[in-house]
Amino acid sequence: MIQLKDIGKTYPPRQGFDGVTALEGVNLTIEKGDIFGIIGRSGAGKSTLLRLVNGLESPTSGQVWVDGEEITRLEERDLRFARQKIGMIFQHFNLLWSRTVWENVAFPLEVAGKSKTEIKRKVDGLLERVGLTDRANAYPSQLSGGQKQRVGIARALANDPKVLLCDEATSALDPETTTSILKLLKEINRETGITLLLITHEMSVVRSICHRVAVMEEGRVIEKGTVKEVFRNPVHPLTRQLVHQTEEEGEGKGLRIRCEAGNFPALWHSLRQAVAGRQVTVRVLEGELNEDGGIVLVLEGDLEQAEKALREAAPDWVEEGGISLVP
Numbered sequence: 001m002i003q004l005k006d007i008g009k010t011y012p013p014r015q016g017f018d019g020v021t022a023l024e025g026v027n028l029t030i031e032k033g034d035i036f037g038i039i040g041r042s043g044a045g046k047s048t049l050l051r052l053v054n055g056l057e058s059p060t061s062g063q064v065w066v067d068g069e070e071i072t073r074l075e076e077r078d079l080r081f082a083r084q085k086i087g088m089i090f091q092h093f094n095l096l097w098s099r100t101v102w103e104n105v106a107f108p109l110e111v112a113g114k115s116k117t118e119i120k121r122k123v124d125g126l127l128e129r130v131g132l133t134d135r136a137n138a139y140p141s142q143l144s145g146g147q148k149q150r151v152g153i154a155r156a157l158a159n160d161p162k163v164l165l166c167d168e169a170t171s172a173l174d175p176e177t178t179t180s181i182l183k184l185l186k187e188i189n190r191e192t193g194i195t196l197l198l199i200t201h202e203m204s205v206v207r208s209i210c211h212r213v214a215v216m217e218e219g220r221v222i223e224k225g226t227v228k229e230v231f232r233n234p235v236h237p238l239t240r241q242l243v244h245q246t247e248e249e250g251e252g253k254g255l256r257i258r259c260e261a262g263n264f265p266a267l268w269h270s271l272r273q274a275v276a277g278r279q280v281t282v283r284v285l286e287g288e289l290n291e292d293g294g295i296v297l298v299l300e301g302d303l304e305q306a307e308k309a310l311r312e313a314a315p316d317w318v319e320e321g322g323i324s325l326v327p
């Protein structure tokens, strides 16, 4: 769905500032329906890359393709049309403050010249989808951060884009709101098959929503792969650092266990009973329910209670080794 071929981007020198090479030799392929994360520290080139995808910026060398069209060759008029297939949400929401929630979502439909009936049908449906029907007449200043981002998402989806670009979309939100926004994005991806490309500096965002990830440093992609692979076996020192940092921040911290996929349904059932009333929650971290797959679970909270719960839920398996503890 999105292809970046041998991209280079240099900002020319201006007003006493040297020229900057923001991107060099970047090759990326993002499949239709994928949730693809680009992570890197400040200045790595993430925003530049995102702006190339919607044609707000042109590369110095290389090609950008979106949905079979070479964005880098389009004239301004065709580019405007192509951009309707590409929605975008922002860290600071970029809402129109003098318009209500309803009017914000209607805006891109008005620009696209849709009829009043079509606009009403579409906006009502989108507000319902993002859970804001009862806030339709509110102004952005009357909303919480999470609600503002929901408006941003509804507005970005108004013209049924095939791609949604997310620029640090949860960086201004608290952890709980971040979780609910990421959940919403995941659901929308599942329901509509939209391709999500998100940039972030938080590995926890990548872990909780992305299928694939590319790590950037100084304008280059230094590592890419499935999130599972990258978390299990980070190669580049920066990737290791990012993965390690996530673990230190408490993501996936606790008693980790790995069970064979065949044991999973029964274990899940008994674990849920065993943790009830204890300060312990069970989360699935990764895995596949196929014949020789394994599932990694984490029991978070009070470690002692977690161990007790595990022994209670699966005394035989723990002894016999059908479940292993992951370091």
Ligand SMILES: Nc1ncnc2c1ncn2[C@@H]1O[C@H](COP(=O)(O)OP(=O)(O)OP(=O)(O)O)[C@@H](O)[C@H]1O
Pocket (backbone or CB within 6 Å): 011, 020, 021, 022, 040, 041, 042, 043, 044, 045, 046, 047, 048, 049
């Ligand atoms: N319009 C511009 N003109 C000149 N240099 C720029 C411009 N935009 C970005 N840069 C430079 O290009 C490099 C990459 O910046 P970019 O914003 O793409 O990185 P980033 O990873 O998104 O960082 P951040 O998260 O801080 O935005 C930086 O050195 C930045 O200073």
